[in-house]
Amino acid sequence: MNCEESQSQLHPYSDGELDLTKSLELEHHLRECAMCSQAHDDLKTLRKALRSDSLRFRPNPDLEARVKSALRREANGGRQWFSWTWLIPLFSAALLLIVFSGYLLTRSSSDDLVAREIVSSHVRSLMTSGHLIDVPSEDPHTVKPWFDGKLDFSPPVRDFTAQGFALIGGRLDYIANRPVAALIYERRKHQINVFIWPAVGGDIKPTAQVQQGYNVIHWTKSGMTFWAISDLNLAELQQLEGELEKP
Amino acid sequence: MIGAVFTKRSQLEPKNKLASFEAAILPHLSSAYNYARFLLQNESDAEDVVQESYLRAFKYFRGFHGGDSRAWLLTIVRNTSYNLLQQNRSRQLVDSIDDSTEVLDPSEYSNPDTVLRQRIDEDLLKQAIQELPLNFREVLILREMEELSYKEIGTLCDLPIGTVMSRLARARARLQDKLAGKINQEI
Numbered sequence: 478m479n480c481e482e483s484q485s486q487l488h489p490y491s492d493g494e495l496d497l498t499k500s501l502e503l504e505h506h507l508r509e510c511a512m513c514s515q516a517h518d519d520l521k522t523l524r525k526a527l528r529s530d531s532l533r534f535r536p537n538p539d540l541e542a543r544v545k546s547a548l549r550r551e552a553n554g555g556r557q558w559f560s561w562t563w564l565i566p567l568f569s570a571a572l573l574l575i576v577f578s579g580y581l582l583t584r585s586s587s588d589d590l591v592a593r594e595i596v597s598s599h600v601r602s603l604m605t606s607g608h609l610i611d612v613p614s615e616d617p618h619t620v621k622p623w624f625d626g627k628l629d630f631s632p633p634v635r636d637f638t639a640q641g642f643a644l645i646g647g648r649l650d651y652i653a654n655r656p657v658a659a660l661i662y663e664r665r666k667h668q669i670n671v672f673i674w675p676a677v678g679g680d681i682k683p684t685a686q687v688q689q690g691y692n693v694i695h696w697t698k699s700g701m702t703f704w705a706i707s708d709l710n711l712a713e714l715q716q717l718e719g720e721l722e723k724p
Numbered sequence: 725m726i727g728a729v730f731t732k733r734s735q736l737e738p739k740n741k742l743a744s745f746e747a748a749i750l751p752h753l754s755s756a757y758n759y760a761r762f763l764l765q766n767e768s769d770a771e772d773v774v775q776e777s778y779l780r781a782f783k784y785f786r787g788f789h790g791g792d793s794r795a796w797l798l799t800i801v802r803n804t805s806y807n808l809l810q811q812n813r814s815r816q817l818v819d820s821i822d823d824s825t826e827v828l829d830p831s832e833y834s835n836p837d838t839v840l841r842q843r844i845d846e847d848l849l850k851q852a853i854q855e856l857p858l859n860f861r862e863v864l865i866l867r868e869m870e871e872l873s874y875k876e877i878g879t880l881c882d883l884p885i886g887t888v889m890s891r892l893a894r895a896r897a898r899l900q901d902k903l904a905g906k907i908n909q910e911i
Binding site: 485487488489492494519520522523524526527528529531532533534535536537540541543544545547548549551552 | 741742745746750753754757758761762770771774775778779782783844846849850853864867868869873874889892893896899900903
């Protein structure tokens with residue numbers, strides 16, 4: 478074995494990875510060659526130093542505790558599908574449901590209350606002793622300004638004679654604890670009261686109901702609440718509602 | 725009755741799993757940390773990688789069927805470390821060396837002129853190891869500090885045994901050169 482070969486085998490020899498035959502050959506060479514023998518000694522010196530314990534990086538004492546608690550969390554997380562922390566979103570969801578359903582209930586009952594007021598007002602306006610119209614006019618430009626100064630809002634006033642719903646006048650009324658505008662339309666001797674006042678919430682799609690034999694349609698659009706009531710059949714009342722909803 | 729026994733068993737099982745995992749793998753914490761610390765060259769990264777590696781190891785513990793549990797853990801530490809290194813591209817992932825040029829060249833090895841005859845200064849040695857390119861460094865740590873065989877290192881780092889051998893030889897030669905250079909500078 479020459480020096481070149483010897484140098485290339487020194488590392489696997491030192492690591493115990495060289496087979497027996499080659500190891501014996503190398504040992505023989507090392508005994509004869511001072512340079513390679515010196516290289517071998519140097520390698521042994523280096524390797525001894527590398528094996529020194531003080532060369533290692535030691536983990537902080539708390540790393541083991543940290544790893545252990547992470548493992549415990551992982552082990553528990555895998556086992557327990559139930560945890561107290563689940564209750565927090567659960568409770569909030571339940572609370573939200575209660576509040577929301579409460580809101581729905583009170584809202585529908587207040588709507589119900591308003592519907593009854595609408596019926597009373599409608600019936601009173603039709604009685605001979607009651608009054609139907611404050612400002613008799615088929616002209617929107619007469620009716621609309623009449624409301625100025627009497628209300629804190631300006632109701633949309635339009636005539637639909639061409640569509641079969643003649644505007645016959647307007648009236649001030651008092652519904653849901655506030656002054657409101659009432660527009661009176663007529664179709665084949667049937668009187669229709671349309672109550673209008675500013676809405677609180679957003680738009681609501683038209684919903685029809687029957688109160689004491691009267692058809693009532695309620696909707697909210699563009700910041701105004703509308704209640705249309707009449708003894709007219711529902712289909713025709715819906716036709717008026719359609720006209721009023723048009724911008 | 726049978727139901728009760730079953731419930732008890734299934735409740736106990738995860739605890740047993742954790743206990744047997746800890747018994748088998750936790751003793752290798754210092755090896756895992758040392759390896760990660762030399763790979764990442766940063767204390768908090770090494771701690772994070774060790775914790776992450778233990779969690780991964782726990783997850784895959786079912787898949788571990790005997791063998792060297794330390795080499796198994798170190799493989800996970802290596803993968804986790806390389807993932808982190810890949811995320812932090814600012815630190816060089818691979819100090820690219822072309823394996824094809826890793827032919828054993830005698831001139832690479834220590835020559836008598838730069839030999840260290842006196843005791844090696846450990847601080848200098850530690851610094852010299854950290855200055856090695858990642859590829860050399862990790863093979864050296866696995867061999868000298870963790871005392872893994874060429875075959876184990878080859879499996880762990882996904883390298884042919886010949887490459888393990890040549891990297892190891894070159895790493896040692898570089899250390900010897902560096903140490904010799906430093907000692908010369910100090911004199």
